[in-house]
Amino acid sequence: MKKVINNPENVVKEMIEGFIFANSDKFRKLENVNGIINKEGKDKVAIVTGGGSGHEPLFLGFVGEGLADGAAIGNVFAAPSPNTVQEVSKAVDTGKGVLFIYGNYSGDVLNFDMAAEFLEMEDIETRTVTVADDVASAPYDRKKDRRGIAGDVFVLKVAGAAAEKGLSLDEVTKVAQKASDQSFSMGVALSPGTIPDSGDPTFTLADDEIELGMGIHGEPGMERSKLVPADELTEKLMDKLLAESHIEKGDEVSVLINGLGSTTLLELFIVNRKVAQILNEKGINVYDMDANSYCTTQEMGGFSISLLKLDDELKELYDAPANSPYYHK
Amino acid sequence: MKKVINNPENVVKEMIEGFIFANSDKFRKLENVNGIINKEGKDKVAIVTGGGSGHEPLFLGFVGEGLADGAAIGNVFAAPSPNTVQEVSKAVDTGKGVLFIYGNYSGDVLNFDMAAEFLEMEDIETRTVTVADDVASAPYDRKKDRRGIAGDVFVLKVAGAAAEKGLSLDEVTKVAQKASDQSFSMGVALSPGTIPDSGDPTFTLADDEIELGMGIHGEPGMERSKLVPADELTEKLMDKLLAESHIEKGDEVSVLINGLGSTTLLELFIVNRKVAQILNEKGINVYDMDANSYCTTQEMGGFSISLLKLDDELKELYDAPANSPYYHK
Structure with a gap:
């Protein structure tokens, strides 16, 4: 690379x-x-x-x-x-x-x-x-x-x-x-990033393979599988994420679809669409959604879905102004 | 991909x-x-x-x-x-x-x-x-x-x-x-993006090759060469950009280092450092600098350097508030 x-x-x-x-x-x-x-x-x-x-x-x-x-x-x-x-x-x-x-x-x-x-x-x-x-x-x-x-x-x-x-x-x-x-995330890796000092990839995956739950430094995940369509992949991630977060009907969440590097905004929006549909179906209230690449691993391919379970105190703080070169509210 | x-x-x-x-x-x-x-x-x-x-x-x-x-x-x-x-x-x-x-x-x-x-x-x-x-x-x-x-x-x-x-x-x-x-840009391509519909890359480049001036859809550029260190590459781009923009000593500019997709912010900052040094050396006043991936071509590798030559009217408008999901001022 x-x-x-x-x-x-x-x-x-x-x-x-x-x-x-x-x-x-x-x-x-x-x-x-x-x-x-x-x-x-x-x-x-x-x-x-x-x-x-x-x-x-x-x-x-x-x-x-x-x-x-x-x-x-x-x-x-x-x-x-x-x-x-x-x-x-x-x-x-x-x-x-x-x-x-x-x-x-x-x-x-x-x-x-x-x-x-x-x-x-x-x-x-x-x-x-x-x-x-x-x-x-x-x-x-x-x-x-x-x-x-x-x-x-x-x-x-x-x-x-x-x-x-x-x-x-x-x-x-x-x-x-x-x-x-109250923050819960679940990610998927598609392709590695490159360590700039050594030029080495952070891990290897076959051309048609993805790894669910892999960490951002290539830490082992939960399951390797073939690449599946975006909606199916998002469903898999959301099933695990909701089970492991105990977020359920009637809860209110902020959503962040975070790109890991080379996964495009176009793809993140397609994932966000399915996440919104799943949350709506399950009766989980969506307070806010954001799609961006905030936490990357160089040009790693993949993304994570993060949910913040909100209450009134967290909502007030979440809505307050924030302004840095790469985050704005 | x-x-x-x-x-x-x-x-x-x-x-x-x-x-x-x-x-x-x-x-x-x-x-x-x-x-x-x-x-x-x-x-x-x-x-x-x-x-x-x-x-x-x-x-x-x-x-x-x-x-x-x-x-x-x-x-x-x-x-x-x-x-x-x-x-x-x-x-x-x-x-x-x-x-x-x-x-x-x-x-x-x-x-x-x-x-x-x-x-x-x-x-x-x-x-x-x-x-x-x-x-x-x-x-x-x-x-x-x-x-x-x-x-x-x-x-x-x-x-x-x-x-x-x-x-x-x-x-x-x-x-x-x-x-x-008064806007002038010069880019370099390192690797292609993938057209999502077809899965085809937008162009091909050898593993150690880059193309100066290639367009964002793979339109032909000015020169293919071996990958060189960031500072040397930035100098080459800036030489061409300054010559072709007629921006010179005493002028004032805003700078945008735009990533094309998979080129990381870490790399864009390294380029920005050299651009700042070159402009300082040449006596061109830097009004503002930004590094981000605003105009991408899927996961294409590479970046462009853009300069906006400013006058008082443009400065006032450049500084005015702006707020969209992916741009803030």
């Missing part, structure tokens, strides 16, 4: 430089670490997100009004260092504490936890909400063990709005945790 | 249905044609855009506040029918006339022109601005013969703002024409 890069060792550094050139009025990079912060520091609880590079626009594209205040950027598919998380947190903390929001992967957990310990020694209070929405990665009764995929978007949206509203660190954490608890 | 579709004959119909499910609060599909309009009809000059499907989020994703009022959607890579353009125009006209904005392709010109004739018979006044920004497709002294690619975004932005401001049909047309005249 051809990649438009220079020295593979510099992709993250150069990506961040290019991002900052495009957004220098709003954001800046910290001097010694791969951290990006919103220049407009508001007097509120700070939200810090982050993770490996390669999933753009997550995470750096979700720094902005009503979303994250800073992003700690790791190398491609690698957690940001504790030092990076620490520096970003110090740069955005206004004394009201910092909430970490990131996908539930062991490397990220380790490094964000270490950063939290260092920050405690510097009297900066932190809380953590790990996003654990991928229903293919663990059963319902082990929800907290699930991997984090596109559900990050829901949790950042809700937490960002709660912080803008002036809630306390514990209050923002509580509602962000609720958003994570 | 695996595609998430059902019957290939239904991709456009189902795509539009999925789009409307996601945006039913703001937009509606016209009953008998593949046309989408903004429900909130404002008393102003109407902007109608359109073209073939397969380039999403263009064109339907650019209907919204400060952008287009309606989009006429053709089949994949095929112009919308005159009847579709006509129906969309009738649905959005408020008596102040309709400005057509679309890329300069013969099929689109033919059908929009026919629609204009029919509309004249119904006493609906129309004007046309074809976007002709691709410097690889014709020399500077035949600017108007150039193909339209990502420059559509600049022209829609400027024209949409002018219409919102309450300008007359002739005034909106004049400034939209200026935006088209």
Whole structure:
């Protein structure tokens, strides 16, 4: 796979430089670490997100009004260092504490936890909400063990709005945790992405094969099968997603159809159409729908369907303004 | 290439249905044609855009506040029918006339022109601005013969703002024409997209080969070469783009790095970094930069660099609010 890069060792550094050139009025990079912060520091609880590079626009594209205040950027598919998380947190903390929001992967957990310990020694209070929405990665009764995929978007949206509203660190954490608890996603892989540093594909699949529930880094899924028409595929995913989320008739949800890289908007809309039809048939109320590629794995083919089960509190926060270069509400 | 579709004959119909499910609060599909309009009809000059499907989020994703009022959607890579353009125009006209904005392709010109004739018979006044920004497709002294690619975004932005401001049909047309005249793009192809109906690639390129200036439908470019590092490639494109646009020291530009489908944001940022450096070195003032995949060709690999040469009038319109599902300002 051809990649438009220079020295593979510099992709993250150069990506961040290019991002900052495009957004220098709003954001800046910290001097010694791969951290990006919103220049407009508001007097509120700070939200810090982050993770490996390669999933753009997550995470750096979700720094902005009503979303994250800073992003700690790791190398491609690698957690940001504790030092990076620490520096970003110090740069955005206004004394009201910092909430970490990131996908539930062991490397990220380790490094964000270490950063939290260092920050405690510097009297900066932190809380953590790990996003654990991928229903293919663990059963319902082990929800907290699930991997984090596109559900990050829901949790950042809700937490960002709660912080803008002036809630306390514990209050923002509580509602962000609720958003994570009520986020459920199910994906399908069609083709691999390429790791920019090595040029290697993240996995292999036959020309007519797909894998249901595969993780965004190629983590094993639930079932390999032949490619089936979009409606049949969407039904399969929705069956599993609804069973594993316990979302049922009368519930209200926001929907996100997230493309993994090379799957086109045309295809995402075709999936969205079927998701809407299924939810309507089942008497599940659709509050909002979005189709976009927010959480990618380079040019990986495939998509995920995410549902956020709403209540009045979550709806109010979901509807609040949000504005970053790659997400707007 | 695996595609998430059902019957290939239904991709456009189902795509539009999925789009409307996601945006039913703001937009509606016209009953008998593949046309989408903004429900909130404002008393102003109407902007109608359109073209073939397969380039999403263009064109339907650019209907919204400060952008287009309606989009006429053709089949994949095929112009919308005159009847579709006509129906969309009738649905959005408020008596102040309709400005057509679309890329300069013969099929689109033919059908929009026919629609204009029919509309004249119904006493609906129309004007046309074809976007002709691709410097690889014709020399500077035949600017108007150039193909339209990502420059559509600049022209829609400027024209949409002018219409919102309450300008007359002739005034909106004049400034939209200026935006088209001052939009210049240069692209490079890395890999083909797939036509969803047939499953065929739009062209072929060897594994280590790229084509400078190839059109978004695979129209012949200027030069095939081996893949080179991002900075070298960007320099080559910028040399040609600046020569063919007559943009020089002291000028002020907005920049758009447009991904064609599977080229990642990480790569677009790396290109943007080099573009910023080149413009800075040459003393060309950068007013704004954006990197996104607005004008795609399915999962085609590659990108284009677009420059809009600004003056005070264009800057004011460029900065005005705009809000559609896939473009925000």
